[in-house]
Amino acid sequence: MSDSKRKDGVQDKAVKVVDSIQATCCVVGAGPSGSILSLLLARRGIPITLLEAHDDFDRDFRGDTIHPSVLHLMDELGLAERLLKLRHSRLHMATISTPDGPITFADFSRVDKKFPFIMMVPQAHFLEFITNEAKQYPGFRLLMGASVQELIEDDGIVRGVRYRADDGWHEVRATLTVGADGRSSRIRRLAEFEPIKTSPPMDILWFRIPRKPDDPEGVLGYLGRGHGLVLLDRLTEWQVGFIIIKGSYSQIRAAGLEALRKEIAGLMTAFPDRIEHLQDWKQVSILSVESSRVPTWYKPGLLLIGDAAHVMSPVGGVGINYAIQDAVVAANVLTESLKAGQVTTDALAEVQKQRELPTKVIQWLQAQGQKRVITAALRSNQPLSVPWFVRLLLHVPFIGDLPARLIAHGVKTVHINQS
Numbered sequence: 001m002s003d004s005k006r007k008d009g010v011q012d013k014a015v016k017v018v019d020s021i022q023a024t025c026c027v028v029g030a031g032p033s034g035s036i037l038s039l040l041l042a043r044r045g046i047p048i049t050l051l052e053a054h055d056d057f058d059r060d061f062r063g064d065t066i067h068p069s070v071l072h073l074m075d076e077l078g079l080a081e082r083l084l085k086l087r088h089s090r091l092h093m094a095t096i097s098t099p100d101g102p103i104t105f106a107d108f109s110r111v112d113k114k115f116p117f118i119m120m121v122p123q124a125h126f127l128e129f130i131t132n133e134a135k136q137y138p139g140f141r142l143l144m145g146a147s148v149q150e151l152i153e154d155d156g157i158v159r160g161v162r163y164r165a166d167d168g169w170h171e172v173r174a175t176l177t178v179g180a181d182g183r184s185s186r187i188r189r190l191a192e193f194e195p196i197k198t199s200p201p202m203d204i205l206w207f208r209i210p211r212k213p214d215d216p217e218g219v220l221g222y223l224g225r226g227h228g229l230v231l232l233d234r235l236t237e238w239q240v241g242f243i244i245i246k247g248s249y250s251q252i253r254a255a256g257l258e259a260l261r262k263e264i265a266g267l268m269t270a271f272p273d274r275i276e277h278l279q280d281w282k283q284v285s286i287l288s289v290e291s292s293r294v295p296t297w298y299k300p301g302l303l304l305i306g307d308a309a310h311v312m313s314p315v316g317g318v319g320i321n322y323a324i325q326d327a328v329v330a331a332n333v334l335t336e337s338l339k340a341g342q343v344t345t346d347a348l349a350e351v352q353k354q355r356e357l358p359t360k361v362i363q364w365l366q367a368q369g370q371k372r373v374i375t376a377a378l379r380s381n382q383p384l385s386v387p388w389f390v391r392l393l394l395h396v397p398f399i400g401d402l403p404a405r406l407i408a409h410g411v412k413t414v415h416i417n418q419s
């Protein structure tokens, strides 16, 4: 029996803990950041327990993009060839339709010779691939259906977590706990980290329509007429994101499904009739777009990485990239301390130090894109025209390659320490 004091406002109540296991590192959340960190630590012989609240990796409407930077990291691990055998599509360029014709704002072949494309693969398949890889190492333990509810703290030091599973409460005690539990991070809340939030001007409605074999590959984008539309290639389906003014969902809903279909068909010039597959509001999910960053990513015994430390706006689709780069840096910086059984706050601070600036820079750039391009499109009742000087700049060597470079590699390239 263990007395447990909850920090999240839910009643203080003693919980009956079925068992307690020990790990050097306990990672909460098997998304891209948690899975990669677990793999990297496991292959260095560090006992690691990865806890995932869901019973499987199936996620609706999550990022399905593996950017060139991640493909290079997979290559460093000797996994790229096998990863690329998973069924996927390839995005070589990012293009948006405008009244003056299509504009390619990112051509990945200009910034990466080895992997000149974004791999589009269901995130669930990627996570299964990574965790199956980690299972080869004896120190790795993955517990699915393990929903972390509490931190175990002792004199201000985090010593592990308590989680709930079908068979009751369990605890994992660890030298280091890593919160990799995503945008609504419970670990962040339990540790009382207050994120600094900015307010992106939009929300996104997600749904699916069928994709035909002779449709274009990759991503299609349309901006203007008060909305934005992005279509992501999921092999047999298009994952459609309809960008709306923040908070306007109830108005759109009140106007009815036919009005929504008409609005989308007006933008989606490639195959407007395909919108007829949207027949019920139940097919539509709403994403409240957020962007935030916690000022400090750590406290004694605890580190946040990925969306738990910084929720990324979907602009540029870089969230997975950043989450994985955080994991790589955390593994590089902390391996020796974990092997020695003691992780200092200085070591945790070093992880934040290496990742904070790239995060701030990309969030600033996303905010500019939101303010100058997306807000303009949402306010206009015409398809968006791109100013002539922007078109010109996109053809200037180096400057024209910046969008592709940022999407492909982020602000700072990271590598896996092989020692």
Ligand SMILES: Cc1cc2nc3c(=O)[nH]c(=O)nc-3n(C[C@H](O)[C@H](O)[C@H](O)COP(=O)(O)OP(=O)(O)OC[C@H]3O[C@@H](n4cnc5c(N)ncnc54)[C@H](O)[C@@H]3O)c2cc1C
Residues within 6 Å of the ligand: 028, 029, 030, 031, 032, 033, 034, 051, 052, 053, 054, 061, 062, 063, 064, 065, 146, 147, 148, 149, 180, 181, 182, 183, 185, 186, 187, 206, 287, 305, 306, 307, 308, 312, 314, 316, 317, 318, 319, 320, 321, 323
């Ligand atoms: C609709 C949508 C579309 C997106 N599209 C893109 C895109 O195209 N490209 C891109 O790069 N990024 C995209 N993103 C962002 C991207 O998905 C995230 O930035 C990325 O997944 C962050 O990875 P993470 O590992 O930090 O967190 P997550 O991927 O959120 O993983 C967190 C994991 O923790 C688990 N978890 C949560 N709470 C608990 C708990 N209490 N106990 C145990 N486990 C828990 C969750 O189940 C989840 O598996 C999109 C995001 C959304 C919401």
